[in-house]
Amino acid sequence: MRILQYTRRIVLSASCLILLFICIQASSATAAIAAPANQQMQVGHVQSNPEAARLLQLKQSGRLAKTVNVLSALPPTTILQFPLVPSGIKQKFPDATGLVTIVRGDRDNSTSDTVTIDVQKMPPNITFTIFFIEIAKKPFGHVEYVADLTTRGDGSGESIFNIISLVSFAMDARNPGTSQDDKEGLTSGTNLEHLGMWFSSLQDAQKVLNDETLKGTIFDGGNPPLHAGPQAMTDGQSAPVF
Amino acid sequence: MTRLTFTRRPVLMGLFLALAVLAAAFLVYPVAAQMHNATGRVNRSTTFQARSIQDLVRAHQLASTVQVLAAQPPSVIIQFPLFPSGVKKAFPKATGVVTIVQGNPAVSLFDTVTVDVQNMPPDITFTIFFIEIASKPFGHVQYVADLHTRADGSGDVTFQTITLVAFAADARNPGTSADQSGPASGTQLEHLGMWFSSLQDAQKVLNDNTLKGTPFDGGTPPLHAGPQALTDGQTDPVF
Numbered sequence: 127m128r129i130l131q132y133t134r135r136i137v138l139s140a141s142c143l144i145l146l147f148i149c150i151q152a153s154s155a156t157a158a159i160a161a162p163a164n165q166q167m168q169v170g171h172v173q174s175n176p177e178a179a180r181l182l183q184l185k186q187s188g189r190l191a192k193t194v195n196v197l198s199a200l201p202p203t204t205i206l207q208f209p210l211v212p213s214g215i216k217q218k219f220p221d222a223t224g225l226v227t228i229v230r231g232d233r234d235n236s237t238s239d240t241v242t243i244d245v246q247k248m249p250p251n252i253t254f255t256i257f258f259i260e261i262a263k264k265p266f267g268h269v270e271y272v273a274d275l276t277t278r279g280d281g282s283g284e285s286i287f288n289i290i291s292l293v294s295f296a297m298d299a300r301n302p303g304t305s306q307d308d309k310e311g312l313t314s315g316t317n318l319e320h321l322g323m324w325f326s327s328l329q330d331a332q333k334v335l336n337d338e339t340l341k342g343t344i345f346d347g348g349n350p351p352l353h354a355g356p357q358a359m360t361d362g363q364s365a366p367v368f
Numbered sequence: 369m370t371r372l373t374f375t376r377r378p379v380l381m382g383l384f385l386a387l388a389v390l391a392a393a394f395l396v397y398p399v400a401a402q403m404h405n406a407t408g409r410v411n412r413s414t415t416f417q418a419r420s421i422q423d424l425v426r427a428h429q430l431a432s433t434v435q436v437l438a439a440q441p442p443s444v445i446i447q448f449p450l451f452p453s454g455v456k457k458a459f460p461k462a463t464g465v466v467t468i469v470q471g472n473p474a475v476s477l478f479d480t481v482t483v484d485v486q487n488m489p490p491d492i493t494f495t496i497f498f499i500e501i502a503s504k505p506f507g508h509v510q511y512v513a514d515l516h517t518r519a520d521g522s523g524d525v526t527f528q529t530i531t532l533v534a535f536a537a538d539a540r541n542p543g544t545s546a547d548q549s550g551p552a553s554g555t556q557l558e559h560l561g562m563w564f565s566s567l568q569d570a571q572k573v574l575n576d577n578t579l580k581g582t583p584f585d586g587g588t589p590p591l592h593a594g595p596q597a598l599t600d601g602q603t604d605p606v607f
Contacts, residue, residue: 235493237514238527253475259539266539270510271530274477287478289529290511293586296536299499299506302583304590314583314590344542347533349550351542 175201177233181309189308191363202232204292208367210245210323213263214356218335221247222281224359226321228291228368239291241272245323245359248281249334253326254358255346256285258294258318262360262367268296268316271347274326292368294318308366319366323359331355429548431602442472444532448606450485450562453503454595458574459521461487464598466560468531468607479531481512483562484524485598488517489573493565494597495585496525498534498557502599502606508536508555511586514565532607534558548605558605562598570594 178199184190197205210224224245230236243256253276260267277283293307297315307313324345325331332338332355342352361367424430431448439445450464464485470476483496493516500507517523533547537554545556563584564570571579571594581591600606 235516237516237525238512268536268538271533271535272478273528273530276475276477285477287529288513288527290513290586294511295586296508296510296538297583298508298536299583302590307588310586311588312590313586313588314593344537344539344553347530347535347552348547349552351544351551351553354553 175199175204177201177204181206184308188365191361191365191367193361193363194367204228204230204233206292206368208361208363210243210321210359211362213322213358213360213362214325214331215249215335215358219247219249219281222359223247224323226361226367230292238288240286240288241291242286243273243275243284243321243323245275245277245283246281248277248283248358249330250277250279250281252277252330252334254283254323255326255354257322257324257345258291259320259322260296260316260318262320262322262362262364264357266322266357268318269345270294270296270318271345275323317366319368320361320363321367322357322361324357325355328353328355331358424548428604431600431604431606433600433602434606439469442474444470444473446607448600448602450483450560450598451601453561453597453599453601454564454570455489455574455597459487459489462521462598463487464562466600466606470532473532478528480526480528481531482524482526483513483515483560484522485515485517485562486522488521488523488597489569490517490519490521492517492569492573494523494562495565495593496560496562497584498531499559499561500536500555500557502559502561502602503596506561506596508557509584510534510536510557511584515562556605558607559600559602560606561596561600563596564594567592567594570597 178196181190181196185194193208195207199205206228208226210226212219212222215222227242229240253274255271256273256275258270258272272289273285273287275283275285295313295315295317302314304312304314305317307317326346328342332340340356343354343356344352346354425432425434433448435447437445447465447467450466452459452462455462464483467482469480493514495511496513496515498510498512512529513525513527515523515525534557535554536557542554544551544553547556565585567581571577579595582593582595583591585593
């Protein structure tokens with residue numbers, strides 16, 4: 127009887143010890159997750175970012191739009207933000223807003239940039255196309271179709287994609303030409319330094335904006351041509367925003 | 369002493385039960401995951417989207433090198449190889465595979481593209497472009513990503529952007545061109561190529577100082593990129 131009692135005691139004690147070990151592991155993991163954020167905050171105060179400083183100088187000299195916010199990111203990352211304002215939807219959705227965040231890792235080694243677009247107070251449940259464009263307003267010039275964004279029922283929406291952004295350009299390789307990139311200097315092709323959002327469907331635009339006279343535009347891929355609607359949001363700047 | 373034993377017993381039994389529940393959870397999770405995968409395999413064999421794309425291959429609207437995988441609907445997954453062009457002489461065994469994944473075509477916000485290469489010049493950065501024509505003069509192009517090879521000549525990059533309906537356009541005079549879905553706005557970009565991002569790298573790696581600069585990289589100065597390294601090499605579209 128005594129032997130049985132000892133055996134049971136050992137088994138139960140071992141079980142308790144295992145449970146205690148699991149608890150310690152879980153609390154250590156939680157502490158580890160919280161730690162980097164604190165460390166980053168401390169480092170951020172002491173490290174300068176030459177690329178961010180260079181972009182701020184460009185902004186001060188008017189070669190980057192005043193609306194661009196260059197964040198004090200830790201080197202070697204570069205983080206830019208700029209707002210979008212309503213264009214084609216201004217009358218019906220005057221409070222519509224958008225925010226574009228572009229994150230680039232090391233300027234010389236990153237394989238693409240990460241672009242996040244957040245919108246609020248837009249037409250609900252509508253798909254918009256996103257283009258990098260040469261000119262923020264009509265006639266828009268050379269364009270590059272990069273992503274879509276579908277709004278939620280409350281008119282908010284978000285899209286995140288990875289593509290070359292800060293040095294994006296359009297080109298016909300048969301006759302590439304050159305253009306002035308204010309951030310880089312003289313470059314090949316035509317620099318695309320603005321961003322706009324379009325209704326992907328002309329029918330959606332006509333319904334949402336209550337205007338059947340709207341004409342189709344080219345701002346969506348696939349068949350048929352001119353099935354997209356008008357521009358909805360734009361950065362609205364003359365100077366480059368990225 | 370007896371009272372203490374009775375108090376300790378429920379506590380210890382409770383701990384023991386909690387441990388048993390944890391162990392059961394760990395055992396059940398992998399089994400459930402396996403069941404889910406098995407269901408996926410059954411659905412993949414009944415996809416219809418892949419069949420319609422295979423029809424496009426037969427109609428020469430997609431190149432014969434394109435593999436349409438039996439993906440679970442509504443996703444579409446295609447793959448095609450890359451062949452050495454500019455690196456053919458110095459790196460004849462260089463290979464590449466491009467994988468394009470589209471979610472539900474009706475609602476997906478972009479496509480995911482993975483480019484894997486092997487037996488390439490080591491420790492070199494290449495630029496990746498969507499292009500109108502697979503070989504010279506390449507036509508309209510879109511710069512989408514970079515890829516830096518490892519010391520063993522392998523490398524991979526994954527990026528997300530509109531791919532299966534990519535097009536180039538000058539909105540002042542966009543024109544139309546034929547897409548797999550019919551006539552579409554702009555000029556369709558249905559090929560993929562990789563270029564040396566640096567002319568100096570290309571001259572060194574290919575041991576050819578007569579190579580000229582090309583426009584296939586962003587930033588300053590113009591024509592600082594090298595020649596095309598890999599191409600899909602097809603006349604028919606690969607995506």
